[in-house]
Amino acid sequence: MILSGWETVFFWFFSIAAILAGLLTVMARNAVHSALFLISSLVSVGALFILLGAEFIAGVQILVYVGGVMVLFLFVIMLVNVGAEEEGRAPIFNRPAQVAAALIFSLLLVVALLAAINKGYVGLRDRDAAALKQTETTRSEQESKMQTGATGVSRITTQTESVGMSLFTNASLPFEIASLLLLVAIVGSVMLARTLKQEAAADDVDSEVLGQAPPAETGTDNI
């Protein structure tokens, strides 16, 4: 899977973009900016997915993450309005000692990871060198056999088809469990996000419990 030509250009562009956007996500003072940088990072990673030949996952990445999850994030950011942070009155990082410890350990971890990748990948490459070489030679030949799209330029791959096949043959049970998980998440988040008024209206909370609850109806409750 050695990339070449324009693929290389795109690879470097998007990987650097992903890393930079990720860094800015972590470092942005405004949470909204963080979210927007995270979106760029996710889009960039999605582009890397396309480079890796996983078009379906890339689509899912854009639709679910960017279109769904990140919009949710933005909503919540708007809901929990933290002005002090934006205005620079409050520090955005933890205490310096904590930050220092965290960065040291993170650095150690990344060094360890890179060392592990370096060491591990060498062995892997040597083992599979022959197979990779053969794939390299047959790859363009295979691609030329694929159907062309409506524009006559792009080729239609069978990746998505094989993802579907694999998903519904090898992983049908996890698929169902995932649907259940989503249901639970929906119900759970609805339960969590209710206001006290809504809880009282639902009539399943003891009035005693409500009576003991702190008087949270002072301005924040009408969210």
Next chain:
Amino acid sequence: MYKFIWLVPLLPLAGAAINGIFGRWLRFPEKLVGGIAVGTVALSFLISVAAIYSYGFGGNGLWPNPYVSTQTAFTWIPGGAVKQTLGQAAPGSGEAKTISIANQPVTVPAARSSLLNIEWSYQLDPLSAIFMLIVNGVGLCIFVFATGYMHDDPGFYRFFAYMGLFMFSMLVLVMGSNFVMMFVGWEGVGLCSYLLIGYYFNRNEAANASRKAFITNRIGDFGFILAIFGIIATFGTAQYTQVMPQAASYPIEMLGNWGLMSWIALGLMIGACGKSAQFPLHVWLPDAMAGPTPVSALIHAATMVTAGLYMLTRTNVIFQHSQTMMLVVAVIGAFTAIFAATIGITQNDIKKVLAYSTVSQLGFMFLACGVGAFVIGIFHVMTHAFFKALMFLGAGSVIHGMHHEQDMRRMGGLRKYMPYTYFAFMAGWLAICGIIPFSGFWSKDEILWRTASTNHIPVGWLLWIVGTIAATCTAFYMTRLMAMTFWGKYRGDDGKEARGDDHTRGKHEHHPHVPHESPKSMWVPLVVLAILATVGGFVGISTAFTGGKEVGGKLNIVTWLSPVIWNPSTKAFGAEPGEAPAETPAQTIRAGAPINIERQAEGGLPYGDTGFNLAHAVEAKLGSETATEWVFIVISLIVAGIGIGLGLLFYVKDTRLADVWAARLAPLYRASYHKYWIDEFYGWAVTRRTMDLARGVFNFDAKVVDGGVNGAAWLTRLSSKITGGTDKYFVDGLVNAIADFVVRLMSPIVRAAQTGLTANYALVMVIGLLLAVAYYLVKMF
């Protein structure tokens, strides 16, 4: 077809199971519950009719041999080899013999030991056939009636589950092929009786009555189970088809000789007394009226209480081998008949009257068995099932129509409100009074005639007099019941109706307490039973009407049942060999009368001289047996007429006369009204003494046993205080000191790690991850 008889008990059980398990859970509507219950019983009835038809009248019917089901039989209680511990070896059984166990022939080495395996199989023979028809037929009528009577009862499904279970138990009782199965059914009906008497369990009197019935029945069951042990120990088997021939070969124990057969018969008689409410154990039956009226009709009049009669007839071989026990049965029967009849005269609760009437009629049946006329006893069981079920259902209809009013003093004049009930009840009344040609006449007259002409026991004439008086009383109190309930003026509504006030009469239609006719589902069974009570007696038509011959072939109950009855004259079952099947064993017994000298010489008088015999004395005067029978028929009709006439005189013609005579015979009236204080006596003699014993035992427990236990407890406390002190001040002190030191030393360090900040905890996770990767790297390099 008779191969399907195993379905007969199972169908009602299935219905009961469906209703009982799913009725509440799935909230079955009443129509479904009733449909399941009635449907299963109806199907069971049809199967039994078809089975009995093919058994008795089919092309290759098995009659008179009993049919024991083999397809569905299985060894229920495998017992292995047992030693027979009682009795002498039956003649001709000294060497090895082959018996059939679980349908396989097994050779048993010696006569004194055998393989006891209790089979679960059903037996179809003339006796069980009759009981199957009674139980299923009358049961079907009562089930239909109950769907109307129990309407809108919250426990509808429960009621029909119990009723179905009862049907199953009763059918196992009468269809089982051995004594142990009979016992299973016996206990099953006892249980269902308990459940159904206590059906209104929130009423105290019903709960008490159910317990009373259960406990009283237990006394009888105790005798019965001892008798079953005796039978197994004597004959080595419990299967009827094997017990009966063996029992027949034992010698007859005459009056005053008390042997093995008498012991077994005594146990059986105690059981029968309990179940059939005979004198010492009769107290539960009147109280059992606390249950719903269909229950009273089915269990406490038509079927369950006749289980004792079924058992007596089933074991007639054993009873006929003990003249003493025959006498006991007859005396208890006659005494119960008159005893209960006199109580019935003074009761005011309509169901109580019928309950005492039932006890009295059961006494008549026992009397019949005691004088050796088992067939007639069963005949009376059948006719009684018809007319007593009819009267109970009629009473139920009245109670239903009167809005649960049971006191007859508040009824009266119901004839115009409830015409169907009235006419049906009328048939029952005439039947129980013994008016020709209603069914009760045939059986009761035959009982009295057999009592007068018995050769089995002495003092037959005395028992005849007692029975005749009891019959008079029966006619009297039944007329009283009719008069107080249906004739005269309506006495409900606290006399408002009686005044005939125009205003009241105008609102008459809307008044909630005005009696009304019951729904169709209630009076149709009444009409069916009324027809049966009217014509049902012809299956046992008296020989006086037919020229001294039993007619009708197998349709005649006497002929039909004869294979089951042991004949002491010929020492064989059924009709005498060589004679036509139409000849009855009863006739053979009668043929052994003193005037037939030649028969006597042949050994036709197995019980010796029984002293003065009324029938024979009359016969000696008249010279003809038929004429003698006619004399007794006329006498029984006359006494019935006297009873009815007195009733009409007291309760229709001049209603004040009843009170006048009650005052004039005050001691007797009080005795009868209070049921001769039997309940009070039992309360004092049994219940109080049991309570005293219990209190004594309790005191012993409280003073002696508890004293010992408490002393031990005091010692334990003392020792525990000592060890506790040591522990508290010495061991704990040491442990606390060490623990305190360690805690003081370590806690600042551990506490520092707990910052409560999520980021710190996450950092620890990262460090863990780092260590994992580091381990991997170290392994690789």
Next chain:
Amino acid sequence: MTQLSPLCLLLLQETSGGRIAHAIEGVKHPDLSKFLVIAAILFIIGVAGVLTRRNLLVIFMSIELILNAANLNFIAFSRYLQDTGTGNPMAGQIFTVFIIVVAAAEAAVGLGIVIALYRNRETIWIDEIDLMKW
């Protein structure tokens, strides 16, 4: 990248004994290891974000970053398996699908918790939410 002067390339190859040339070759033709390195960097950025930021929402976003790094790893290995023709090449993509599902569920519940927390404590700064030491 083909525009690079072959002369220059040759020069580099001569001077560094092949090491630099090897590195340039790696830059010109990125393979599996490059993807793994990018994923590792994204991962570590996410971890650092989780550890250092005070804003609960940003911490959540950092977690998404971590998850994405994992996704990238899976997809890269999936492609690698396709090329070598060993194993089940689709397993990585299937895993990614499930990770995205779990991430969505986690975001829904987590943001619900954030809202509930904000309602009760009126803060989303985790150094003020330190009840865990009790």
